[in-house]
Amino acid sequence: MGKTRFIIVGSGWRSLYYVRIAKALPDRFELCAMLCRTEEKAQRMACENNIHTTTSEDECEAMKPDVVVVAVNKASIAEVSIHWLEKGFCVLSETPAALELPMLQRLWELHTNGAKLVVNEQYHLYPIYRALLSITESGILGEKSCLNCSLAHEYHGASLMRALLGIHQSEQFSISAKTYEFPTTETLTRYDRFTDGRVSMKKRTVATIEFQSGKVVLYDFDGEQYRSPIRRNTLRLQGVRGEIIDNTVHYLDAENKSVTSDMVVSTRQVRTDYDNPNLRLIDEVTDISFEGKSLYRPQFGLCSLAQDETAMATMLERTALYGHGGLSPYPLENALQDAYTMILMQKAVETGEKVFSEIQSWN
Numbered sequence: 001m002g003k004t005r006f007i008i009v010g011s012g013w014r015s016l017y018y019v020r021i022a023k024a025l026p027d028r029f030e031l032c033a034m035l036c037r038t039e040e041k042a043q044r045m046a047c048e049n050n051i052h053t054t055t056s057e058d059e060c061e062a063m064k065p066d067v068v069v070v071a072v073n074k075a076s077i078a079e080v081s082i083h084w085l086e087k088g089f090c091v092l093s094e095t096p097a098a099l100e101l102p103m104l105q106r107l108w109e110l111h112t113n114g115a116k117l118v119v120n121e122q123y124h125l126y127p128i129y130r131a132l133l134s135i136t137e138s139g140i141l142g143e144k145s146c147l148n149c150s151l152a153h154e155y156h157g158a159s160l161m162r163a164l165l166g167i168h169q170s171e172q173f174s175i176s177a178k179t180y181e182f183p184t185t186e187t188l189t190r191y192d193r194f195t196d197g198r199v200s201m202k203k204r205t206v207a208t209i210e211f212q213s214g215k216v217v218l219y220d221f222d223g224e225q226y227r228s229p230i231r232r233n234t235l236r237l238q239g240v241r242g243e244i245i246d247n248t249v250h251y252l253d254a255e256n257k258s259v260t261s262d263m264v265v266s267t268r269q270v271r272t273d274y275d276n277p278n279l280r281l282i283d284e285v286t287d288i289s290f291e292g293k294s295l296y297r298p299q300f301g302l303c304s305l306a307q308d309e310t311a312m313a314t315m316l317e318r319t320a321l322y323g324h325g326g327l328s329p330y331p332l333e334n335a336l337q338d339a340y341t342m343i344l345m346q347k348a349v350e351t352g353e354k355v356f357s358e359i360q361s362w363n
Contacts, residue, residue, distance in 0.1 A: 003027070004320040006092075007060045008034045009080060010071035011045050011053075013190055014094050018069055019049050021313045024303045028317060032063040066320040067092050078103045085115040090323030092118045092316060096155045096339040097332075101360075104336045108362045111332050118319045118328055119335030121159050123152055125311035131263060131288040131295035132244070133163055140251050141239025148236040150220045153205075158341035159334065161209070161217045164237055169337040170363040174356045177207035177219075177348035188227040193277040207345055219345075227278065249290070263290045270304045282306045333362040 006022075008015045011034055022031035034053045036042035042053040054060065060068075068084045070077060070093040078098035081091050097119045098104045111117060123129060136144065144165050151160055162169065184202040186194045204222040211217075224231040237244045242251030247263040266287040272279055284304060288296040300313060318329030340360060348355040 001066075001320060001324060003030045004067065004317050005030045005032055005063070005065045006067040006069055006316065006320070007032050007063060007065045008069045008071055009060075009084065010034075010069075010094075011036045011041055012071065012073070015069075015071040016049070017309055017312055018071065018316070019051060021305065021309055021316065022051075024305050024309070025300055025313060028300065029313070032065050033060055035060050061087065066090065066323055067316060069316070070094060074099060078107060081117060082106070082110065085110055085117055090116040090118075090319060092120055092319040094120055095335075096342055097335045098339055099343075101340065101343060104339055105361055108332065108336060108360075116323055116328075117332055118315065118322060118330055119332065119338075120312060120315050121156065121330050121335050121338060122308070122311035122315050123156050123160050124163050124330075125314045126307045127285040127288060127296045127298075127310060128265060128307060129160065129163075131265075131290070134295050135244065135249060135263065135290055136164060136166070136237065136239075140242060140249065141237065141244065142241035144215070144237060144239040146216050146218070146238045148218045148220070148234075150225070150234045152233075153221050153223060154342035154345060155335075155338035157219055157221060158338045161219070162334075162337075164235070165211075165215050165217070167211055167213070167215060169331075169334045170359075171211050171213060172357045172359065173209055173211045173341075174354050175207055175209050175341075175344050175348045176354045177205060177345050178352070179203050179205045179349050182222075184222075184224055184228075185230065187224075187229055188277060190227075190278065191276060205345070205349060207348065209341075261291050263288060263295070268302070272304070285310070336360070336362045 008018050022029045031051055034045055034051055036045060036053055036055055039055055042055050046053040068089045068091050070081045070091055072080050077093050081093040084091050097107055147161055147165055149157060149161050151157060181201045181203055183199050186198050186200055202222055202224050207219040209217040209219060222231055225233050234246055250260050253259050267283045267285050270282040270284055274280055282304060285307060287294060315329050322328045344355045344357060
């Protein structure tokens, strides 16, 4: 294929990630238009981002994009995705696939009838997680059994935990969960940085997820971890022959002697002219290695994209290939199971009881 041509439906926070991808990689992506609900919003987004915007669906359809990116609010994602799928377009939707089980089943029905939907579950394509998964898939830990996971929330967390433990999406499970509130000093939001020491109550969900195979996930996540410098992501993955704690691997070699090695992550800092404090300084991953072997090199070259946008660019390009007859970059059954896990986790929190999954149509 040549350039991936796409439109964005929506004009919120997530939509701008795709704008930055198109600007960083103009030889790979062409943003044809951003579809906004109002003329006022369209004019503002065009002025602020120097992109073509419109309020006309007909205009967007006439552009015949390779991919329609749906980046609207969570409550509307599934309905808007269905709207464009029924027009015959290949759709890349933001997460989650849907918020309710009947809508997940509806999406699967459309898929079985030929609709091409990819849910942009990109975390497994973060450079750091791609490298980590390559280590776990090498067999260095032996059979994996238990994961302490404090990496991402709900559906993102579900995707990562299955990948790290090597669990198929059809495997059934139970969840026990509870949400707590703790006082936390505010530091960084999507749009602002606070240095006045203000404190507010923040929610943290703790859950135990037990799979039929006997594998267990101890899930622990606070939304502040995505941006706050005082709340960090962490993991501990254990197998019969070793464990990984964040970037450090402890394992037994062929002679059953203990070895400790670090995954080495190299980055470069890129200063930008964005006003948003989250974007002023970007850490771009340039190389990840383990025991002298390179596990990751930027597939787009050095282009000043953070890990999230790098992963999203990969999903966007592969979705275009899927639309033209290739394989899906993230099978829909995985994305539906991610959202289903979120639904059950929320139910476990609300009821205070252990909740059991059931076999669904996509299993």
